[in-house]
Amino acid sequence: MPAISLQNIAKSFGETRALAGASLHCELGEIHAIVGENGSGKSTLAKIISGVALPDAGKVDVLGHAPTTPAEAIAAGISTIYQEIMVAEELTVWENTFAGTDGLWRRKTTTAEKKRLARETLLRLAEVDIDPDTPVSALPLSVKQWIVIARAVLQKPKLLIFDESSAALDLEATNRLHKEMLALKEAGSCVLLVTHRIAELVKITDSATVLSDGKTVGRLEKSEITEKNLLRLMSADERHSAAGKRENSVISTAHKPALEACNVQLAANAWPLDFKVHAGEIVGIAGLDGAGQSEFVSILAGITPAPAGKVQVWGASTVSHEITSLADAEAAGITYVSGDRKKEGLFPNLSILENFGLALYDRMASRFGVIDRTQLSAAFDDEELRLSIKYGDRSDKITTLSGGNQQKVLIARAFALSPKVIILNDPARGVDIGTKQDLYTHLRDFASNGGAVVYLSTEIEEFLNFADRADVFFEGGIFASFDQGAITEDNLLAAMFGQTKPIVFDEDTGTEGVA
């Protein structure tokens, strides 16, 4: 019996087309994966199966149902673990574990039984003994993740969907999770996996559906699921060819670095970090989610002050200036571009021009604070040409643009400040290949004109032929640093898991080599 059968699914969110012609087929008793690069529609497809999103067109058959709400899906035996950890922080562990399991009015399990089961299940899954009456807000992220997994597992689902949900878990925990998935598979259920972890896919999946630009472009059987195949499919080939090769640049390390971090600690007892980026250099930053790389770039950009150690720039003389705030960063010519546009970049209520201009008002206002519109428009014209931003009218709302063009406006905003150092936090998230290419070209020009670039990415392929150096984070510290020649998928991936040799996923050897 097929567990899932989706045919020609289409789904748009406003102007953005998430899915167009996506199909998926998998059987009970197998572990199936959805693979594809960022923004290819994997999560949307998972949401359609779990009843959160409704398809615009296409045929949905999941365990004989077409769920229109999560409640319907759960009733049909479909449990989902969402990308975001869905817990009510103020409620207790047992309340969160058994969320939604009771009837509308009548309890199906007594409270005592719920507490016992919650404790037992978390002991088994997370290998920690937690008082079930503890409020969830007091627990670390990984335990919250296990609570959500426990909630799904306790529902004894016939189909379990994991949407990128192992991000908060370390390697050992991931292996325990795999055991749990295999047990479900043995019991005749189907597990659907949406993940970026290539090694994870190779290890446990039986088949995979490949998405690209919202369309199913292929299906892989067990024997075809190899690292090489997956990498080729996940990152679009055109990009590698079209991006061209970056000239080997010679960076003079004799000069003072453009930006430097000395003995920075991300938490009280974390490894102290040293980090340098020179003028003309592009430094890539990688790491698994939660390895500390996001926090680190926030500190570099002056958004959060370093808990310990210091970030500094060198002036024309030998005097250093410490960066502890956004004001310091701006004075030192450091700008920041976030990939999380919605959260920390866009003003959805404002026009394209204003989204660009807000950062410049300080410089382009008269003594009384009146904004010089002519000057602003001219600045926009310059950046628009360089980044080839496509738009209708500059007074249109920014939300009328595609994701890629929105991101271009935000990048233009950063460049318009004529920075010395630009820090990008996963800027290519959810943007199309064309935008990525424009971005790479732009950053290369910037670097060759003496700018310094710090580029955090969740897709390690982005660094190939692009970065001069790649620093890989692991458990709150820089685990390894690779020079241009040594930047390979294998090396980076191994380092992300804290290993010095290319990684092999296995519960027996998984914890070896972890420092």
Added chain:
Amino acid sequence: MDQPIDINRKEVRMPTNKTGLARVLRSDAKGLLIGAALLVALFTVASILVDGFASANNIRSILLLAAFLGLASLGQTMVATIGGLDLSIPFVIGASNILLAYLFGTSVPAPLALLIIAVMGAAIGFLNGVLSYKIQGQALILTLGVGFAVVGGAQIFTTLGSQYSGTVFSQVPAWFSNIASISGTTFGLQFPPVIAIWMLVAFTLIYWINRTKSGRAIYAIGGNRTAAARLRISEFRTWVSTYTISGLTAAITGCLLLGFSGGGFVGVGDPYLFTTVAAVVVGGTSLLGGSGGYGATIIGVLVLQVLTSFLVGMGLNYAAQQTVFGLLILPMVALYARSPHIRYQI
């Protein structure tokens, strides 16, 4: 590299420009358009149904009352633009009304008295802003509490040594009465100066909001607080200053209402409790923050005043008017301030 860009831009520009009306209806100007249409329709219907509705006298009185409501709603608009609400406005109006009357009864020179009240209003607004900053979701309740305390305090202050509770009698200077009473004249012209004052304030405010750094900061905060913080726009400063402006304009409204009525009465602010919110909403400022503006509120104010005058002309009393206002708010909020379905929040 330059060649394909022009082509691309033309391609994209063409379709978005093709229907002007559709574009306006998708934009923020939608509120202004709907509001203005509503205003014209109401006025036309009222002129037909009510005798003398379009007379100079009636229009003058509509504009006069609109000036008070417009000034009272100014702060509410600013606060709503950053996603808050200020329910202390009616209480500040009432308190400043009786306090000014009280001061007019003492030896304090009139201009100084006005200044004292204005500073007091701004201080209350400042307090509102500071106290509610950390509990923005509950700003509405907090300002209600502050308002209650303020009006209680003001009454205690003015009642001590007087036997008329809630009402203060004193001589209002003639020049001050002229500003706000229906028979007032502006440079010899037959309309009260308060209407001109309102227009001047409105013009200045709109210019400030649209053309200056600090004005745009309000919209940046209303649109995305985190993104604004990244651009070093202070949420605290913006939040507190909008509330301060709200307190200040409420106090000024209270003073002007004293000129209008001639006697201090604490209940003078009561009709403004929800009417200011109604004016903001009917104009099309979303209570979720980030959109709308004072231009929209002016339309909202005029709609409400024309409607009030119309309802009075039709013989409806104050109670019925309140009901109609309440009924008007719901569809307007439904039009501008709906939150997305929960499935789009996951």
Added chain:
Amino acid sequence: MLSNRLSHLWVPLGLVLILGIMAAVRAPQTFTYVGLAGALLVAAPLILAAVAITPIAIAGRGGVDLSIGPLIGFVNVTIVVWLSENGITHPILVFAYAILAACAWQMLLAAFIIFVRISPIIASLAGFMILQGVNLVILSRPGGVAPEWLGNWGWGTELLSPVLYILLAAFAIWFLFQRTAMFQHIRLMGADERTAYTSGVDIIKARFAAHLMAGVFAGLAALCLTGLIGSGDPTQGNTLTLQAITALVLGGTSLAGGKGGITGSVLGAVAMYLVFVVLSSFNFGAISGFMTQLLYGLMLVFALLVALVTTAPRTRAA
């Protein structure tokens, strides 16, 4: 862990104790048999109003029912004008009407919040305006006569009165409701609506249920108010809104949702009543009304700030 769940009760409990002692010193007659009977009668509408808005606050989305006061007023004037004046005075009919009318309004409000998706506070704000006007249209000034049996409650000389039984019944209803799975659903929804939705809770029914409970208590509050004043008053109810919200916040129910219960609201309402008792024991003369107003305002601000301090490490509400 029980202490953790009840920690929000310390502030209102302390307040009630301090004010209780002050009242005992300043106005000892409050604690006589007749005094308590009177106190119960006067405080009952506020207590029930505070209880009524509790489930709505727990259900989240910053839901504070501003319309609660005018709703109680609406039921009050309609009992007098629509029922009593038309000879419909049978207790069962009046009880049924009061509860059904209040529930119907709450269902309407809930439907607006759920299906039109506007913020609860705005929906209830509009509701306040509408009902406030409607009440005045139905009855332009205080007057009319309540059904005789109901008006007799207003003597307030017996402690074991219908008012006491109504309060006890309300507590019993809440106690039973609290033990249902539905209450758990409402708490979960209030604490994190997305978690509730994705884990299969029927959030539409849960929100309706919260409002339904509010309707039941609001109906009972209106009966107590009608008993207290023995007539219809179109504006009396309005003042209950602010007082009930103050009592709710004093009682430690978070306006952010997911947290709280009626014990806190009842304590908060009792504290409000005691403030009134203590204040009236002073001879403030003409300003006593203003004094109460000032203190209620300050108490509300104080309660909000206390709630802010005690729940300081909160994640940002979405």
